[in-house]
Amino acid sequence: MKADAAAGGAQAGDERDALFLGIDTGGTYTDAVLWSQAKGVVAKAKALTTRHDLAEGIANAADRVIATAEIDSGIIRLVSMSTTLATNALVEGQGGRIALIMIGFAEADLDKSGLRQALGSDPVVFIAGGHDVHGQARAIDIKALKAVLPDLAKTVSGFAVCAYFAVRNPAHELAVRDIIREKAGLPVTCSHELSAKLNGPRRALTTVLNARLIAMIDRLITATEGFLDKRGIHAPLMVVRGDGALVSAAFARTRPIETILSGPAASLVGARHLTGLDNALVSDIGGTTTDVAVLDRGRPRLDPEGATVGGFRTMVEAVAMRTFGLGGDSEIALNDQALIPKLKLGPRRLVPLSLLAKNHGPDVIGHLERQMKAPQPGRLDGRFALRTGVPAALAAGLTASEAELHDRISQEPQPLDRLLSSTSQTATLNRLVARGLVHISGFTPSDACHVLGLQQNWDADAARLGAALFIRRKDSIGRPLAETPEALARQVHDALIRRSSEVILETAFAENGLDGPHTVASPLIERALSGKNGIAGVRIAVDRPIIGLGASAPIYYPAVGEMLGVEAMVPEDSDVANAIGAVVGQVRVSLTAEVNQPVEGRFRVSAGETIRDFDDEDTALAFAAATLREQAAARAAQAGTDEAEITVSHDIRAATVEDKRVFVEATLTATASGRPRIAH
Incomplete structure (x- = not known):
């Protein structure tokens, strides 16, 4: 309804x-x-x-x-x-190659907040500068920046700029931004534009990720x-x-x-x-990810610490959503290190073989049949590579081996057993996939559903051949993974139901303040989900219904509800939720301003690019509120509404010293919201 x-x-x-x-x-x-x-x-x-x-x-x-x-x-x-x-x-670890300009930071800061891991092999440049906690400037080294810009501009698609305490004074970020735009002509993201919070390394991380995504969006x-x-x-x-x-x-x-x-x-x-529903667990399964969140009293819970995606904690305010690399197009791998091999799903997305054959014709089927006729199974059987079709400019900065392999891959799928000749080339291919330049195709849960007749929208013959190739592999003691393609498909289907139940429980346990993954991995929870009870039985339940969303939700979520002992709703139109x-949403933006005392008796307002000093607290707070209202109105208009309602909240922190009130600092937050403007 x-x-x-x-x-x-x-x-x-x-x-x-x-x-x-x-x-x-x-x-x-x-x-x-x-x-x-x-x-x-x-x-x-x-x-x-x-x-x-x-x-x-x-x-x-x-x-x-x-x-x-x-x-x-x-x-x-x-x-x-x-x-x-x-x-x-x-x-999936994708995005354009960018350069990070760190102003006033030390290299040791890269080891905080996952910044070094997020950067990977992308270049970083440290230059002197930045500000102190009160917005007082240090000397900035513009010459060092100008010296490296010409070379950087040839190998990156954009720049991320983060200066020490830029949230208190963004002047150095703005100066560096202008130089980059003039000399390189590439997109630039400044950290103060994305967050007003302290913690420079995490702000830099957020800026890096933003710069990577600009070309894609x-x-x-x-x-x-x-x-x-x-x-x-x-x-x-x-x-x-x-x-x-x-x-x-x-x-x-x-x-x-x-x-x-x-x-x-x-x-x-x-x-x-x-x-x-006011209270529910919402689980949305797509091709690449499953996203799980809590509806509480009619509103989605927001994550006060910032969204975590791909293992990185950003400073972006977003729904308290847990995103798992689990979907209909998840890569299926075999964990054959265990005594009993287990199927592993995700986190990487593959192009399903059934979809590949539908889009690219009989050549896909031909290669799969050729591999089936080989006397021995190959480790690359049932896998193809093709270009994603992104602009050539995004391939900047490839190594010689990456460029050579990239040149041999075309828009048409090529079987990996003929494309690759060494293990090192597999690693090279994986780097091209991580850059978003190449797709891999292989057997996925979507293919398993085609084998089982639960989906009929793509090429079921390719799916069945993919399953047949997969079961030619043997476990560590020489046993086949399954007797028939249908048996493998059922294993994959059941594995996705089981994993979907686990990610919902991980979210529920985490909302209760527990370590979600660790709790779900405990033997008692494992036994409860498997239904294998002995003298002492264990059952698991959640306190609210599950809303299953996504095109494939009807295939999986009724069984997920049964496994978790709760109603699982798949509403009409859930496939386009x-x-x-x-x-059905509305425009909403928020801005903050800080008021502090760099010296006793001076009240400094920092509101975006506006820095102003006053002699008394009340005047500073009034100016901060008025400035925030103006900025919020302008930001709301940029965001798409002409009828914004604006509220300003004050968080004033003061201490009492010898029975006298002493102002410490204040944070003001303006929130503007309204319906989007529509055509007339």
């Missing part, structure tokens, strides 16, 4: 009937819905996501939904989209805008942020890190809208 009206939705009169187009671009499918406040879902459609040309998948889904509704596309008055592309990129938005223009849809384009709020496309272009968990956040908004969530 459609339980909610859109928050901040269209008001009386014809605006209640205004049609909104919601789009969700996932790793495998692009979904589209037409929605109005008066009628709810008017029509829905799906198309395959086309990573080589995102416009194609978007156009296919949107054209289908417009044709289904039999409307003139020109009457659409708002377009809003959610996407899992940023989330998937971080989970820019391609998505450009593709969408191109489609809308060709179809005569002259309506504002919005993007869902990770906290479920909407922002304009222009806003999202410069701050793509805020779209991590965009798809999951939209799914939560959509789940609440579709079911009317993200796209629905994209059009």
Whole structure:
């Protein structure tokens, strides 16, 4: 049922009937819905996501939904989209090669907050500069930056800039940004633009990830805008942020890190809208990831410490969502170190063999049949490589071996047993996959569902051949992994149900303050999930229903509910919940200002790029509040609303010394929210 009206939705009169187009671009499918406040879902459609040309998948889904509704596309008055592309990129370790400029930091800071791990082999440049806690400047070394810029500009797709205490004074970040733009002409992300919190290394980490994602989100938005223009849809384009709020496309272009968990956040908004449930565990399974979160008293819980995706704790405020590398397209590997080999799912996404054959014709089947005829199984059987189709500029900075292999891979799938000739080349291929330049195809849970007849949308023959090749492998004592392709497919299907139950429990235990993964791995929980009880039996249950979302949710979640002893709802339109969530939200932005005393009797206001000193506390606080209101109004307009309501909260910290109140510091937060502007 459609339980909610859109928050901040269209008001009386014809605006209640205004049609909104919601789009969700996932790793495998692009979904589209037409929605109005008066009628709810008017029509829905799906198309395959086309990573080589995102416009194609978007156009296919949107054209289908417009044709289904039999409307003139020109009457659409708002377009809003959610996407899992940023989330998937971080989970899979992908993104453009960037350079990090650290101002006023030491190299030891790279070992904090996972910054060194996030950087990988990307270059980092340390220059003198930065500020102290009160915003007082240190000397900056611009010459050192100018010396390295010409070479860096040839090998990276963007820059991340982080200065010491930039949240108190961003002057050095702004100076470096301007130099990079002038000399290199590449995108630049400054840390103070993304967070007002201290902890420089984690702010640098967030900035690095943002810089990596800019090209990817820019391609998505450009593709969408191109489609809308060709179809005569002259309506504002919005993007869902990770906290479920909407922002304009222009806003999202410069701050793509805020779209991590965009798809999951939209799914939560959509789940609440579709079911009317106030309290639930929401689990959204896609091709690459499963996202699990808690609905509590009608609202998604937000993570006060910042979103964690791909193992990195960012400073991005987002839903308290746990993202697992588990989906219908997860890589299936064999853990054959154990006495009884176990199937391992994910975290890497593969292109399912059934989808590969559907898109690329009989050559895929031909290679699979050739490998089946070989007298001995090969370690690369059932695997293919093909380019993702991203712009050539994103291949900058490849090593000689990477460039050579990249040149031999084309847009058409090539079997790995003929492409690779050594183990070292496998490692090289994996690096190209991590850069987002190459896809690997192999047997996945989606293929298993085709073997079992649970899915029929792609090529079942390729799926069955993939399963047949997989079971030719033997375990450590020479036993086959399964007797038939169907038996393997059932093992994979059951493994995904089991793992889906585990990730839901991990989330529930973590919400209770426990170590989720460690608790789920305990023998008692293992026994409860397997149902293998002895004299003493163990049962497990959660306190609220599960809402299963995603195109494949009906295949798995009824069994997940049975395993966890709770109702599992798969609502109507759950397959497009993200796209629905994209059009029923509202714009919301927050900004903060700090007031402190660099010396006694002087009150310094730091509000973004505005730094101002005052002689008394009340005047400083009043100026900070007024400045924040102006900045929040401007930011809300950039984010896509003309009717923002603004609230300002004060957190004033003071001490009592010898019965006298002594001001320490204050944090002011302005929140602006309103419905998105629509075409008239």
